[in-house]
Amino acid sequence: MFSVxxxxxKAIIDGLQYFDLNRSCRCGQAFRWNEHGEGFLGVAGDKAxxxxxxxxxxxxxxxxxxxxxxxxxxxxxxxxYTQMLCExxxxxxxxVCLTCSSGIRIFKQEPFETLISFIISANNNVxxxxxxxxxxxxxxxxxxxxxxxxxxxxxxxEAIAGLSIxxxxxxxxxxxxxxxxxxxxxxxxxxxxxxxxxxxLEAARKELTEFKGVGPKVADCVLLFSLGHTDAFPVDVxxxxxxxxxxxxxxxPQKTEVESVIKSLGQYSGIAQxxxxxxxxxxxxxxx
DNA sequence: ACCCAGGGTGACG
DNA sequence: CGTCACCATGGG
Numbered sequence: 001m002f003s004v005x006x007x008x009x010k011a012i013i014d015g016l017q018y019f020d021l022n023r024s025c026r027c028g029q030a031f032r033w034n035e036h037g038e039g040f041l042g043v044a045g046d047k048a049x050x051x052x053x054x055x056x057x058x059x060x061x062x063x064x065x066x067x068x069x070x071x072x073x074x075x076x077x078x079x080x081y082t083q084m085l086c087e088x089x090x091x092x093x094x095x096v097c098l099t100c101s102s103g104i105r106i107f108k109q110e111p112f113e114t115l116i117s118f119i120i121s122a123n124n125n126v127x128x129x130x131x132x133x134x135x136x137x138x139x140x141x142x143x144x145x146x147x148x149x150x151x152x153x154x155x156x157x158e159a160i161a162g163l164s165i166x167x168x169x170x171x172x173x174x175x176x177x178x179x180x181x182x183x184x185x186x187x188x189x190x191x192x193x194x195x196x197x198x199x200x201l202e203a204a205r206k207e208l209t210e211f212k213g214v215g216p217k218v219a220d221c222v223l224l225f226s227l228g229h230t231d232a233f234p235v236d237v238x239x240x241x242x243x244x245x246x247x248x249x250x251x252x253p254q255k256t257e258v259e260s261v262i263k264s265l266g267q268y269s270g271i272a273q274x275x276x277x278x279x280x281x282x283x284x285x286x287x288x
Numbered sequence: 289a290c291c292c293a294g295g296g297t298g299a300c301g
Numbered sequence: 302c303g304t305c306a307c308c309a310t311g312g313g
Contacts, residue, residue, distance in 0.1 A: 028294055118294080125293035128311065174309030179296085215296045236294040255303095277294075292313085301304085 002056075002077065004068070011068045013058040018081040020103020021053040027104050027278050029225050031117055031130040032137075032154075043137070044074055045110050046153035048146045051075075063146040076105045084268045091265065093246050094272060100282055101275035106225060111193035113154040114226035119179050119213040121221070128172065135171040139163070160184035179213025186211065197227045204229065224270040232270045233262045239273065242280035 002015040025033035025040045033042035039052030039059070048063040049071050060071050072078065088094050116136075121129050133154075140159040141152035160168075161184040168177035187193065196204040204227065208219035216235075223232035235243075235258065244252050247261050265272050279285075 119296095121293090122295040123293065123308080124295085124310080125312080128293075131311095169309085172310060175307090176296095176309080209296095213296065217295060221294070234294065237292090238294065281294095290313105293311100295308105297306105297308085299305090301302105 001080065004072075006068065009061065009065050011060040011062075011072075013060065013072070013077065014056060016056045016058055016077065018085065018103055019053070019056075019058065019075075019077065019105055021051055021058065023101065023104045023278065024075070024107065025051075027101075027274060028126055028281075029274065030107050030109060031126070031133050034130075041149070043151055043154065044107075045113065046142060046144060047071075048144070048149070048151050063144070074108050076108055079105075081105070084271060087266065088268060088272050088275075094265075094275070097242075097246070097272070097275045097279040101278040104274055104278060106230075106271060106274060108228075109226040110154070111196075111222065111226040112157055112187050115183060115187075115193065115208075115211070115214070115222050116154075116160070116180060118218045118221040118225075119183060119211075120173060120176055122176065122213060122215075122218060132172045136160070136168075136173075139167065139171060157184045157187040161188040176213055179211075182212045183214075193222075193227070196223070197229075201229050201231055205232075220270075224273070230270045231267050233265075233273045234270075236277075238277055238280040238285070241286035242276045245280075245285055246276070 002013055005012040005014070021040060025042065032044065033040045036050055039050055041050050042048065047067050047070060050061040052059045060068060062068060062071055085098060089098055117129065117133055120132050137152035137154055140163060141155040144151055144153055160180060163181065165177050165181060168180055173180060196207055201223065204223055205216065205219050208214050208222055209216065220232040220234040223229035224234065243258055243261060244250060262269050
């Protein structure tokens with residue numbers, strides 16, 4: 001599948017297929033990856049890494065040498081996308097998306113971090129979302145060092161739960177501040193997000209939308225990006241446009257018609273969603 | 289000044 | 302059940 005070569009502190013992965021670091025880091029699934037030299041510097045939880053790709057070769061430079069397996073799992077490199085892509089490519093309407101978006105992998109993120117991040121994402125844009133998360137981490141995330149790089153871990157639920165509304169608003173969270181506070185308190189009190197991995201998509205959705213600031217779209221992002229539900233299908237403004245163009249010849253469909261299309265995409269519809277989303281933004285569908 | 293951004297809430301019918 | 306004004310904030 002792929003080989004791993006370990007040096008003192010780095011790992012060289014070779015023989016990768018269907019992996020595009022640049023697209024995966026920029027596609028809007030995670031908000032703590034930034035360009036760094038030839039690659040990307042990212043933070044997940046309390047871990048950081050510098051990643052650089054050249055063809056089928058990926059260099060992983062982790063903040064701790066013990067985290068190589070963590071990053072291989074985070075990047076979902078152990079999954080074989082061959083069969084899934086083959087499955088999705090049977091739908092001709094997806095061909096153009098899969099071509100333009102090839103190599104995007106769904107990162108396996110931590111549920112609480114993902115939940116907070118996507119509550120922030122509501123009616124917001126990627127640049128501002130990233131900025132707010134960075135400010136939140138700087139405010140109450142553990143301060144850590146990676147070589148000569150200072151960074152902050154994503155805050156623990158208890159840390160966010162201890163903030164005031166004013167402190168949260170200072171992170172640029174606007175009207176979402178009380179949602180973030182309430183959610184952090186619930187998790188700090190012991191709500192187990194990981195349990196949602198093992199129940200049905202519908203039941204998990206219902207649970208998540210009980211959190212303030214979490215509607216169907218945010219719930220599906222959390223389910224897809226952190227809870228292993230590959231058939232969760234977030235529909236935002238871009239997806240609405242893309243579905244209208246790709247599946248309904250530009251005529252806005254009914255809600256039930258959209259649901260029918262999603263169902264037809266099968267158990268990997270969420271992965272397809274990511275490819276379609278990237279395609280829609282790339283093509284600026286619905287804009288000049 | 290207006291519109292938009294990986295939408296959700298609450299009120300109203 | 303569906304619709305819709307409103308919600309903070311910053312960039313285009």
